[in-house]
Amino acid sequence: MPGTPPTRFVYLGPEGTFTEAALRTIPAAARGVRTPARSVPEALEAVRSGEADAALVPLENSVGGSVPVTLDELATGSTLQITREVVIPVEFVLAARQLVPFAGIRSVAAHPQASAQCRNWLLANLPDATVVDVLSNAAAAISAAAGEHDAAICAPIGVPRNNLTVLADKVADHADAVTRFALLTRPGPPAPPTGDDVTSLAVSIRRDQVGALLAVLTELAVRGINLSRIESRPTGEQLGTYVFFLDCAGHVAEPRLGEALQGLRRICADVRFLGSYARHRLTPEAPVASPPGLSNTDFADSAAWLARIRAGEVN
Numbered sequence: 001m002p003g004t005p006p007t008r009f010v011y012l013g014p015e016g017t018f019t020e021a022a023l024r025t026i027p028a029a030a031r032g033v034r035t036p037a038r039s040v041p042e043a044l045e046a047v048r049s050g051e052a053d054a055a056l057v058p059l060e061n062s063v064g065g066s067v068p069v070t071l072d073e074l075a076t077g078s079t080l081q082i083t084r085e086v087v088i089p090v091e092f093v094l095a096a097r098q099l100v101p102f103a104g105i106r107s108v109a110a111h112p113q114a115s116a117q118c119r120n121w122l123l124a125n126l127p128d129a130t131v132v133d134v135l136s137n138a139a140a141a142i143s144a145a146a147g148e149h150d151a152a153i154c155a156p157i158g159v160p161r162n163n164l165t166v167l168a169d170k171v172a173d174h175a176d177a178v179t180r181f182a183l184l185t186r187p188g189p190p191a192p193p194t195g196d197d198v199t200s201l202a203v204s205i206r207r208d209q210v211g212a213l214l215a216v217l218t219e220l221a222v223r224g225i226n227l228s229r230i231e232s233r234p235t236g237e238q239l240g241t242y243v244f245f246l247d248c249a250g251h252v253a254e255p256r257l258g259e260a261l262q263g264l265r266r267i268c269a270d271v272r273f274l275g276s277y278a279r280h281r282l283t284p285e286a287p288v289a290s291p292p293g294l295s296n297t298d299f300a301d302s303a304a305w306l307a308r309i310r311a312g313e314v315n
Helices: 018-023 027-031 040-048 068-075 112-117 119-125 137-145 212-221 255-267 296-310
Strands: 008-012 033-037 054-061 081-089 093-096 107-110 130-133 151-154 165-169 178-185 197-204 227-234 242-249 270-278
Touching: 008 018, 008 040, 018 033, 018 054, 018 081, 018 178, 033 040, 040 054, 040 068, 040 178, 054 068, 054 081, 068 227, 068 242, 068 270, 093 137, 107 112, 107 137, 112 119, 112 130, 112 151, 137 151, 197 255, 212 242, 212 255, 255 270, 255 296
Parallel strands: 008 033, 008 054, 081 270, 107 130, 107 151
Antiparallel strands: 054 178, 081 178, 093 151, 093 165, 197 242, 197 270, 227 242
């Protein structure tokens, strides 16, 4: 991370959630001050106001999709910059104050998103139990520890903190489910390219331009830039106006992506740069290769060729 490393971190709380578990994987955060926030807007406002150096908030889940409030916050207000992404497996556990048979469980506390991701498991293993909605995974663990409910669906980090006993682990319906988090700071120079990077953008297109979205995609496609994510969110201004969130393979320092950003700037109503940062892969995986003639080397070679022509040199 460029500049002075952050020491004051805020995250979507409360304590004992997957967000805190994700934050603790960042070495600087493990050593620094970690403060939970009550909401995503509160966490990001702490960074904007200077009360915190960085905020970690959820961006998307492989099962539940994107987190709308995070996208809306990134598209409005003073610009924040993603400097790192963290991807962690979402592995829920069923926990209780003590070891009890499944037949003795009558109520299970769970956050609605957690119970949704464990619905089939709960039906198969606890068909007679009542699932009670609570505000967070941490609140589920606390309520089970207090005896308010017989058990809880919670994050593993909540088990030791509340002296719970794990009755079953990896209880989610989708064994490979992951959540992606974004670490956001105030704007600054991006870290150097790693060779496997992501550039995130929020793009607003002109409503009176026919084929505007196609023009946006063309700026990327003709330069061999792969899109790993594209989705829209309403701007809230009027029906039919949207902002598009793009995750592009590559780094703003690379010639081809730089050219694409210039092209988007020319044709779009607004382009908000949200950051270039290293891709977080849970397992080793080679980046998608560029098509012939569209690699960074090819772009550098063509730029050098044009410079020679402009200088009057033999081409």
